[in-house]
């Protein structure tokens with residue numbers, strides 16, 4: 001892929017090519033742990049990818065390997081800058097802003113594919129769970145550490161995880177804080193495919209290209225439909241937003257707007273009441 005850098009950030013890399021955005025954690029020396037700045041940069045890149053009409057799929061990954069040869073997707077919140085009420089950045093304010101990123105990935109109307117090489121641990125694990133699809137390298141390691149380090153994710157990180165791997169397995173993952181290899185992850189339905197680490201990006205690009213051949217509106221409606229059942233009112237809002245979008249695009253919907261602007265009564269009688 002001939003990636004073009006969109007913008008130079010400190011904690012992430014952000015590139016685009018041919019309908020695909022590639023966003024990566026870039027703190028390999030701490031296994032791509034994230035601090036508030038990392039998440040602000042991620043949020044900016046994801047927002048740009050969402051707004052760009054040319055982009056249909058986002059790949060989320062981690063730069064690596066580190067100097068010691070090890071890979072990481074992300075090891076979660078940076079414990080070295082964790083204060084008494086959250087992760088503390090240069091402004092001294094404690095935050096859990098990864099929750100905003102989770103919501104953006106979940107609700108943006110484009111598929112996000114996690115490409116996991118090495119560790120996907122803690123809040124890093126939760127982020128791959130939230131992505132639409134996950135492709136793992138054969139060296140990938142998955143797990144939650146919350147109850148070991150004084151943290152937990154009672155939102156998507158537990159309930160959505162349980163809807164993927166089942167209640168028993170999700171409780172095992174959180175209560176025992178074990179690590180699972182790529183083969184085990186594939187067996188429990190946590191990842192879509194496992195490939196050799198040197199083929200990870202090519203595989204992700206191939207999956208993205210296959211999606212790009214499909215109908216954008218069909219894919220966005222499917223994403224919100226898959227989300228709707230466990231996202232409550234927010235899920236219904238997303239799904240209904242797509243119905244409104246399609247209605248706006250119809251002649252019937254436009255008749256209402258045109259009649260208002262032309263100061264006349266709308267003529268909806270010409271549209272059928274379909275069975």
Ligand SMILES: CC(C)(COP(=O)(O)OP(=O)(O)OC[C@H]1O[C@@H](n2cnc3c(N)ncnc32)[C@H](O)[C@@H]1OP(=O)(O)O)[C@@H](O)C(=O)NCCC(=O)NCCSC(=O)CCC(=O)c1ccccc1C(=O)O
Nearest residue numbers: 030031033075076077078079080119122123126145151153
């Ligand atoms: C990932 C490991 C298993 C890798 O082990 P190993 O290969 O042996 O490497 P190390 O020598 O341990 O690490 C190398 C180097 O990196 C530093 N480092 C690694 N991870 C972190 C980290 N998370 N924070 C800070 N620094 C890290 C490590 O200290 C080493 O540097 P030195 O200079 O040599 O010290 C292993 O590293 C490991 O277990 N890491 C910790 C994993 C972890 O516990 N992560 C935090 C989980 S909690 C969390 O992520 C909360 C997230 C959150 O914000 C949240 C809040 C509210 C609701 C939901 C969430 C959410 O979950 O998203």
